[in-house]
Amino acid sequence: MNEGLLKILDAQDWDDVIIKLTAYVVQYCKWKKYYLPKGLEAEDIALSAIEKIYTGERSWDMEKEPDLQNHLQSVTNSIIINEIRSGAAGEKRIEIIPEDYHAVSNSVEEELYCKQLDREIATSMRGDPMVCLVYKALKDGLPPREIAEEYSVDILQIRLAQKRLRRLAERVIDQLSKVNYHE
Structure with a gap:
C-alpha cells in the first residue's frame, strides 16, 4: 500500500465509519434476507471490510470510487456473498424480531x-x-x-x-x- 493512501485511511473518523458501515450491513442483510454465519455479527463484517482495505486484500482506487464509504459497502457486500456461497451461512439471521x-x-x-x-x-x-x-x-x-x-x-x-x-x-x-x- 502506498504512503498517500495509508495517510488518507489513517485520517478517517473510524468510529463514525464503523457505525455507518455496521448499520449498512444490518440493512443490506435485512433487505436481501441474507443469513450470516453462526456467531458472526454485522460489526464483524464491517471490521473485516476495513481490515481488507488496510491489508491490501481489497484495493481502493480513489479515482474510480472517491467515496470510501461506498467502497467499503461494496467490500461488505462481497464478504457477505462469499460467506453465503461458501455454505457457512445458516442459522443466525439478522432480524429485528428476535x-x-x-x-x-x-x-x-x-x-x-x-x-x-x-x-x-x-x-x-x-x-x-x-x-x-x-x-x-x-x-x-x-x-x-x-x-x-x-x-x-x-x-x-x-x-x-x-x-x-x-x-x-x-x-x-x-x-x-x-x-x-x-x-
Missing part, C-alpha cells in the same frame, strides 16, 4: 401486528445509521450505556438516537392504527 418472540406473543394477530410494526420501523429509520444501531442493540437487550461502550460512541449520542427512535416508533404506531382502524 427468534424467541413467540414465547411472549399472546395471539397470532398480535404477532403479525408486531412483525408489521417492526418492518415499518425498519423502513422508516433508513438514512439514520445511529438509530439503526440503537434499534438493533436495544432489540438485542443492551442498555444504552453498554451500546455506547460496545460501539465507542458517546452516551449522549445514544440517548439522542433513542429519542429519535421513540418518536419514529410513535409515528409508525399512529400510522398503523389509522390504517388498521379504517380497514
